[in-house]
Amino acid sequence: MIQIEKLTKRFASHVAVDGVSLSIGPGETLVLLGTSGCGKTTTLKMINRLIEPTSGSISVAGIDVQQQIGSELRRQIGYVIQDGGLFPHYTVAEAIATVPKLLNWEPTAIQQRTHELIEKLQLPKSTLTRYPSELSGGQRQRVGLARALAAKPPVVLMDEPFGALDPFTRKHVRRELFGLNELKETTVVLVTHDVNEALELADRIALMDKGRIVQIGSPDELLKRPVNDFVRDFLDDKPHRLHD
Numbered sequence: 001m002i003q004i005e006k007l008t009k010r011f012a013s014h015v016a017v018d019g020v021s022l023s024i025g026p027g028e029t030l031v032l033l034g035t036s037g038c039g040k041t042t043t044l045k046m047i048n049r050l051i052e053p054t055s056g057s058i059s060v061a062g063i064d065v066q067q068q069i070g071s072e073l074r075r076q077i078g079y080v081i082q083d084g085g086l087f088p089h090y091t092v093a094e095a096i097a098t099v100p101k102l103l104n105w106e107p108t109a110i111q112q113r114t115h116e117l118i119e120k121l122q123l124p125k126s127t128l129t130r131y132p133s134e135l136s137g138g139q140r141q142r143v144g145l146a147r148a149l150a151a152k153p154p155v156v157l158m159d160e161p162f163g164a165l166d167p168f169t170r171k172h173v174r175r176e177l178f179g180l181n182e183l184k185e186t187t188v189v190l191v192t193h194d195v196n197e198a199l200e201l202a203d204r205i206a207l208m209d210k211g212r213i214v215q216i217g218s219p220d221e222l223l224k225r226p227v228n229d230f231v232r233d234f235l236d237d238k239p240h241r242l243h244d
């Protein structure tokens, strides 16, 4: 579904992403894991062209992203960021309707989809007329996901989507959201520095350091067959329980 070839991004003389290649299959959840500043967010933002690469290529569903207009590409790729990334002056209903409206969906279809999503994400109907400041952090996160999924994009990018939540709510919300059938069919690329989150959610983890992928594989592969001490130490840092 996503092919990344020799992707590099330089900011002045600093190499943020250094020759990253990877492919992500349809329906797969790929987690970009690593310490702060290792190039995870820059890699993610090159997929939906919020950042332009210095060199290398990315294709989504067989089409080179450089061949597409950035704004049109972003309508086909969901994007979820910390704390939902909601506009303060949009109600929940308006936020969820954003992309379907841009795609000229019929008002009744938008309304139907909005109700379907708030039901799936267990948001009370009364939240539809509320603004982000009137919601809890967990609710904002759910609305952010509802907005990203509204037009049923085949690919969703998530950048520390649970980062603003307290550890308890974080665990609860991520389990609930990743339990959704709808997300199971979607190709997800998720950025986190949280080892437990990566182990719990990923089909495969790409562990990054200094702009490069050090190891890519299933959580089990990284745990059982780390390629070097960096990988071993990174995963050993936290008490992880795959079946937790």
Ligand SMILES: Nc1ncnc2c1ncn2[C@@H]1O[C@H](COP(=O)(O)OP(=O)(O)OP(=O)(O)O)[C@@H](O)[C@H]1O
Residues within 6 Å of the ligand: 011, 014, 015, 016, 034, 035, 036, 037, 038, 039, 040, 041, 042, 043, 193
């Ligand atoms: N617009 C920019 N201009 C200059 N340097 C940048 C820019 N954006 C990112 N960088 C640098 O590129 C490197 C990678 O940043 P990036 O945000 O991709 O890291 P990250 O792994 O996502 O980290 P974090 O988890 O802290 O968000 C960092 O050293 C950062 O300072």
